[in-house]
Amino acid sequence: MNSEFLAGLNPAQREAVTTPHSALVLAGAGSGKTRVLTTRIAWLIREGLASPAGILGVTFTNKAAREMQTRLTAMLPVNPKQMWIGTFHGLANRLLRLHHRDVGLPATFQILDSQDQLAAIKRLLKTLQLSDETYPPRQVMSFINGSKEKGLRADRFAPADHFEVKLTEIWREYDRQCRREGVVDFAELLLASYELLSGNTALRQHYQSRFRHILVDEFQDTNRLQYAWLKCFAGDDNTVFAVGDDDQSIYAFRGAEVGNMRDFLSDYAAGEPIRLEQNYRSTSRILAAANAVIANNRGRLGKTLWTDAGEGEQIRVYRGWSDGEEAEFIAEEARALKREGVSLADVAVLYRSNAQSRALEHALFQAGLSYRVYGGLRFFERQEIKHALAYLRLLANPADDNALLRIINLPARGIGARTVDGIQMAARDSGDSLWQAACQVGGRAAASVGRFVLLIEELRTAADTLGFAELVSHVIDASGLTAMYQADKDGSERLENLSELVNAAVSFVPDDPAQAMVEFLAHASLESGDHEAAAGEEAITLMTVHAAKGLEFDSVFLTGLEEGLFPHEQSFADPDGLEEERRLLYVAITRARRRLTLSYAQTRMLHGQTRYPLPSRFLDELPPELLHPINIEPVVRKPVETAAPWAPTGRKTRTPVRTAAPEWVGGFRVGQTVTHPKFGLGVITDAEAGGGESRVEVNFQDAGRKWLDLRYAKLSAV
DNA sequence: GACCGACTTCTTTTT
């Protein structure tokens, strides 16, 4: 039992790697979680306790799955294809492809991503003649997905009220529509494969005896359905090795159940969790901050990170006047780091929501620093890519109405809304697919629709003779997409993306060449594209805290620590929401290896208007001795003659539009922090100059918003 | 039927 792989592991890691039972591993941030996971697989195989084909490795993201595979192939001479390592959705897809008949799906079933699903729901509401005001498509979608993720079906759902009765009807119709069209959404992928296994004892036993060892990453992010799905694989002789960190559970909003971790301990008689608490990433000050913050949460499984690395520097806190100034500060700091010889690849700027990236990008751009933003539109989500894929989908599956609607008049070919309505009506009456109905269109629109039908038929013939990659290229040209974007003066980037799509098709290696198209389309839905940096890229990383989970950087700037933003205002309503925000902060802090800078602004543009947020309550949860305020002395800015006072540097190209409030009223100004003998600390959010009776609105930390008459109120600047 | 501009709404996180 003394394998080369165990060298260099600490006792807890070693225990985790070699445990003979099912176990829950509580792996703190930076505690070597991925290493433990991959080492365990390598160790099991090397010790002869498992064969590569007997491993089921489940992750949450494609990136994590890939990393596990590459690390493994570096440790062992195995073919990673033998092992089933993938995301929940990827593995569910694999199962359903293998057993599509048992669940009544066509071999060519396609996967709807969230965009597609929303479109499908909108279309359904239309055919059901339901108003999307009474039934907001997004709400319908989250109802359907949420229910499926609890393992429910429309006919087994107990609606709580009238509205849910109606939603359940829509849900039922939606599932029918998907079946008819041979498409499957993300939640359905899991649910259908779960039902496949739970309803078929022989099949379940087959997989149970194949996958003796089941390993799950990021276990705290599993939802109820995923938990049940995993359980199908866990017979009496299987071991389940679940790695997670309840303190890093940040996806409750989409159904993740941290409770699964407690359930796991009893369901798998796993005893006490194995705790990995030694952190190999950060300085002790950073860990002390993280520990202090998370200690405010209740109901934790409990865990305290420690390190034998040094204390490191203090955590710096910066207060900016505006989001723009905050961004400029970060840009300056980053430039200084660069001067010191720090690689920009080791610097990250994190934020709570994507909207914050704008100001940061602007400042970094002005400073001439290269950066890369993660998030936003990914490759396979771009409209031109979606258009091209829709042609392919329609070729693969004529019943795919979503695909047909997307492209029937794109590029414009004289098929207007009225004609499309007619086709939809005809299809509904006859129960046909839109494609079938389109083939039978007569009357005025016959010519234009006929041309479309001919085009698709021509492409279908081409599909029989061309290789897959040539087909993709041919479809993009013959459909007219190329011509359309060539005619568009802003279309060059889209054309580049389309040729990138051809490249992707060329380098795509299908498991079964005959199924190249179907596999490629599934790949496009499941892995909507890369957010990963090109290795060694000399650029600052900008991303949301969510996206940063699992990553680490020497220097981290955590921005926007303001009430309403972080914690986000949507979380104020319930305590659980606030705890999730706190976990999010915990994740953010633990990304930093050596240097952490927190920042907040006193004014922020949000949703097109200026806000005056208070500093985040989380700042008060950090032990003051760990912090080093950079500039937290009263920010008294004299009004600048030429520039608006909220444009601090005076070299802004555009002046913000807020003009409602006068700039200075009786010595006070909007955005200023003030104290009141009775109401305490607050920020001026509005002001009215009325000759001798000036008033200001103050947002008090504890007392809320109040209008105060400056003749009487004893306000003083902070 | 196509196009353009005005209007509204919604803005947390995403496999």
Add this chain to the structure above:
DNA sequence: GAAGTCGGTC
């Protein structure tokens, strides 16, 4: 601010 919807005009 941006995207999506709606309505009016050609």
